[in-house]
Amino acid sequence: MPANDIQDADLQGMSSLQLIVLYRQRDYSIREILGVMAIRHGKITSERSMFRVLRRYRLTRGQSQHSLEEIIQGILLELSASGENAGYRQMRQRLLINHGLAATFEMVRLILGLIDPQGVALMQAGRLRRRIYINNGPNFAIHFDKLKPYGLSIHGAVDGFSRRVLWLKCCDSNKKPMYISSFYLDCIREINGIPVQVYGDGGTENSIVRDAQMALRWTDADQYQGILSFVYVSSNRNVRIERFWRSLREMCGNVWMNHFKDMSDFGLLDTSDSVHLECIRYSFLPVISKDLNEVCNIWNTHRVRRNNRISCPAGKPEVLFFQPEVYSARDCKISLVDNRELHDVEREYSQRPPELGVSQEFLTIARAAVEDLNLQYQPRNREEGTKLFAAITINIERLV
Structure with a gap:
């Protein structure tokens, strides 16, 4: 069973042998396995017993690498899912956690270079693979x-x-x-x-x-x-x-x-x-x-x-x-x-918006204020517009 299929709640019912295999698949070192089993699970075991288990299940460093076909298949699955922006270190971790596959860093790096050279180049440049906007021509x-x-x-x-x-x-x-x-x-x-x-x-x-x-x-x-x-x-x-x-x-x-x-x-x-x-x-x-x-x-x-x-x-x-x-x-x-x-x-x-963007009632009041105050009806810049705004609002407040 892939290591990511095991939920934390399921760990409590596992035997020492199952826990050793699980944590090894999650790329824990020997000392890390001993520590987590003792502190988290209250299970004490010796290094010699652990080595026997690892050899039996081919999980020692010399025996742990899976076949090339299995590794390539696992990488292809990760690339087709959410792993397209993963580097070779993260990809190796994904293989261990998601598929229970062990491979060396160098093996994963070489396979990624052959399968996904564009993704490797983007990772080396520190860039993510982004969606490309495609448009056929004007008015498309x-x-x-x-x-x-x-x-x-x-x-x-x-x-x-x-x-x-x-x-x-x-x-x-x-x-x-x-x-x-x-x-x-x-x-x-x-x-x-x-x-x-x-x-x-x-x-x-x-x-x-x-x-x-x-x-x-x-x-x-x-x-x-x-x-x-x-x-x-x-x-x-x-x-x-x-x-x-x-x-x-x-x-x-x-x-x-x-x-x-x-x-x-x-x-x-x-x-x-x-x-x-x-x-x-x-x-x-x-x-x-x-x-x-x-x-x-x-x-x-x-x-x-x-x-x-x-x-x-x-x-x-x-x-x-x-x-x-x-x-x-x-x-x-x-x-x-x-x-x-x-x-x-x-x-x-279809309806065109009013030229000055105001209601007819406000337009009548504003134009009356402009005439009374002898202001410029069409402001040419921000300063003239501000003066017009201040004059009209003050005039309306007085009317109210």
Whole structure:
């Protein structure tokens, strides 16, 4: 019986002979076996008796190595399970514990070098074997997600092959499916086709995009048609868009977050006040939208470096997206056969977010305050937006 099949509760009923064999299979030394038997199990035995048992069961160092065929079979089983990142020392331990197979370190090292040279090279480099991201070309898979800092919802989507940003919008809500549907349908019109697969999280706000993607791909004959054309994936596994969020924070997001934190620290902004959140959108959304457009232009024209963990080539996202043939790839979009279905979805299940991200009631109050205080209606930077925010909130508090 392999040593890992023995539970600790079963050890109490074992004889001294069984315990000696078990601990030897677990690679305990002679002195370690004597100590654990005496202290843990209260069984005293001599070294001579132990050597007799080990010789009888061929567990002495000279007799303990099993046949080459058994060792190779055990290693193959471990590699096919969870042992693909194990080095030769851990693999030898796995053979002992999981299969009751004894082998020398050198034997295991040589076999691993022949069976799994790539894994050995990664271990020597101190790296784990990672999953490789595979994408056939532009519009094969798009990845979308959202952020919501300080009442401002940022929606983004990235093409998996080229890493080109397909949309990056700031609006008032991350819970309205019709908003996200409008971004998705605008993207379809821009590329004049349907992506093969769409990756998004399981939130209800993605329900219309899911249904629209499945409906538009329902009659196609490829292996990703219909329900397979939309893939639910958690945010931490939606790597493409999550990696872009990191870059967005470096490019402009962190500046805005620090600015809003400073406003909160100085008592100017109360994120629990719905009026303050509407005022944030009214005062800063145009400036933030301008920054997001600049981020898109910079990101889509920068050069992506080569990454060995993905099958996609390096280069500029715009070039990768519009000229995939240069990189021995192809545009994978599914052509639109009939635009009438797209028009129907757009008419019934799509809604563009308000330009300034606020309700009509707040818009009326804010514009009245702007006129009364003779303020600039369209702020051009953070400073002007902050002045506008402070003036409007103070004016509203006076009215209340």
